Amino acid sequence: MAGGSGPHRHLRERLQRRHLLESSSFNEGGIYYHDGRIHEDFRHTYFTQYIKFDPSNTLQYFGEIEKPVSVSSLIPHGELADTRFYREWAEPQGLIDMVTVTLERSAVSAALFGVFRHVSQGPADDLIVRRIGLLAPHIRRAIFIGRAFDIKANEAATLAETLDGFSSSLFLVDRDAHIVHANAVAYRALDRRDLCRVTSGRLTFLDRAANNKFNAALGEFAGATSTSLPDDLLLTLEREDGEPFVAQILPLAFRNGRARNASSAIAVVYLQRAALKVDTAPTAIAKAYALTPTELRVLLAIVEIGGVPETAESLGIGEGTVKTHLRRVFAKTGATRQADLVRLVAVHSTPMGHRAQNPRPTQLPIARCADTMRVAGRAACS
Numbered sequence: 201m202a203g204g205s206g207p208h209r210h211l212r213e214r215l216q217r218r219h220l221l222e223s224s225s226f227n228e229g230g231i232y233y234h235d236g237r238i239h240e241d242f243r244h245t246y247f248t249q250y251i252k253f254d255p256s257n258t259l260q261y262f263g264e265i266e267k268p269v270s271v272s273s274l275i276p277h278g279e280l281a282d283t284r285f286y287r288e289w290a291e292p293q294g295l296i297d298m299v300t301v302t303l304e305r306s307a308v309s310a311a312l313f314g315v316f317r318h319v320s321q322g323p324a325d326d327l328i329v330r331r332i333g334l335l336a337p338h339i340r341r342a343i344f345i346g347r348a349f350d351i352k353a354n355e356a357a358t359l360a361e362t363l364d365g366f367s368s369s370l371f372l373v374d375r376d377a378h379i380v381h382a383n384a385v386a387y388r389a390l391d392r393r394d395l396c397r398v399t400s401g402r403l404t405f406l407d408r409a410a411n412n413k414f415n416a417a418l419g420e421f422a423g424a425t426s427t428s429l430p431d432d433l434l435l436t437l438e439r440e441d442g443e444p445f446v447a448q449i450l451p452l453a454f455r456n457g458r459a460r461n462a463s464s465a466i467a468v469v470y471l472q473r474a475a476l477k478v479d480t481a482p483t484a485i486a487k488a489y490a491l492t493p494t495e496l497r498v499l500l501a502i503v504e505i506g507g508v509p510e511t512a513e514s515l516g517i518g519e520g521t522v523k524t525h526l527r528r529v530f531a532k533t534g535a536t537r538q539a540d541l542v543r544l545v546a547v548h549s550t551p552m553g554h555r556a557q558n559p560r561p562t563q564l565p566i567a568r569c570a571d572t573m574r575v576a577g578r579a580a581c582s
Contacts, residue, residue, distance in 0.1 A: 238316070242293060253285040256298070266340060268301040268332040272323040297323040301336045303343060313339050368472035372452075372465035375422040377402040377415060380465040389471060394439045395447075396471070403469065405447070410435045414449060414469075421451040421466045434543055436474070444474035446546040474546055485544065489532045498525040502538055503545050 251257065256271045263269045271280065277296070280286050290296075297317035304311040315332055317324050360381065363370050369386035371379055378401045382390070390398055396405050405411040417433040424430050433449040448470040486496050501511040508526070512519040535541050 238293070242289065246289060250285050250289045253283065253289075255280065255283050255285060256300075263300070263302045265302050265305065266333070266336040268299050268329050268336060270297055270299045270324040270329055272297045277323070294319045296321075299324045299329055299332050301332055301339075303336065303340045311343070368470060370471075371403055371469040373403055373418065373467050373469055374464060375418050375466050377404070377418055379403050386471070395437050395445055405435070405437065407435075407437055410437055410447070414447075417449050418467055424451050424466075434546075436539065436543060437471075444542070445471060446474045446543060447471045448546075472546070474542055489529075491529065491532060495525050495529050495532070498522055499529050499541055500545070502526065503542050506538075 246254075255275055281291075295316050296319040298314050299317070300312050300314040302310055303313055313332070313336065315324075315328070317328075360383075363381070363383040364385075366383055366385065369389040370383045371386050372381040374380055379398065389396060394406070396403060398404070403414075405414055413433060413435060417430070420430045430451055432451065435447040435449070437445040437447055439445065450468045450470070452466055452468060482496055482500060485491065485499070486493075491499065497515060498511060501514055502508075505511050505514050508519050508522050512522045515522070529541070530536060533541070533544055535544060
């Protein structure tokens with residue numbers, strides 16, 4: 201796509217591709233690509249000063265998509281030579297003609313591919329016009345492909361920024377536990393190596409039993425579809441200092457018939473402290489399990505304070521009353537011990553949300569990934 205002439209070569213076309221941005225009007229625009237043969241000063245003055253004087257603009261925009269047209273076929277050279285545009289912009293560069301083809305057009309803008317002709321070459325002939333016509337579909341297709349890549353890149357960047365906004369660790373992993381993406385907090389957790397680490401690119405929990413369950417769940421997720429998702433997995437972990445954590449592993453849904461490759465993320469791993477701020481959980485818990493206000497108070501106190509005596513003292517009620525309400529809480533939630541209640545509150549306190557299919561399940565329910573996270577996961581892995 202070089203231009204100009206040489207003493208022992210045939211003269212070549214001067215090429216310039218002009219792309220008028222869709223947000224711009226016909227009197228404004230910018231160059232998407234050029235071959236460097238038009239000096240920067242002329243490129244700048246064209247769009248800031250001379251574009252409104254270019255007599256070929258209006259005529260070119262009426263051309264058919266992918267059908268090239270030369271300026272000389274639209275405007276007689278004598279008429280063009282009398283214009284300010286030609287005298288001040290085209291003639292000083294030795295330009296005498298241009299073949300343009302419309303690649304895209306809207307009500308207020310157009311994208312053009314243009315080949316300039318130097319005065320030493322003369323006006324464009326039918327052969328040049330025909331050759332540009334053969335190139336036009338390929339150039340147009342390249343624009344669409346490039347735009348698709350840009351859209352995907354923007355989606356991935358938006359997803360990464362969104363995940364970095366989470367205050368807890370979040371990983372996207374494939375069927376073999378390889379980390380496809382991790383947010384900023386997750387990388388800090390990996391650096392600490394007190395709950396999990398990276399082994400040959402794979403997310404590994406230090407608790408061997410928990411890690412075995414994690415990998416088994418990924419195997420189950422790998423065969424799942426958007427209409428038959430397996431249950432989420434909730435792991436209770438503990439650091440060396442005794443601080444409890446909860447790891448929530450959620451399957452990602454894929455569109456029916458959508459093939460997955462080996463590196464596609466199939467699960468979200470959400471890791472957070474079990475010592476939670478429960479102010480966002482009570483309403484969801486009470487609605488999900490039909491708890492009375494007193495039962496909810498007892499549940500939250502057990503989670504935050506500890507045993508029955510401490511809860512009774514904190515709430516100002518008898519230990520027998522606490523035990524009565526606690527038995528009802530166990531019956532309604534399916535929990536059998538205090539650790540199950542901690543997990544229940546952890547589930548409802550995550551930003552993933554709770555997807556309960558039965559308000560009174562026979563077993564402790566496990567959280568489901570919110571629809572927005574499933575959409576984000578699909579965007580990152582498509």
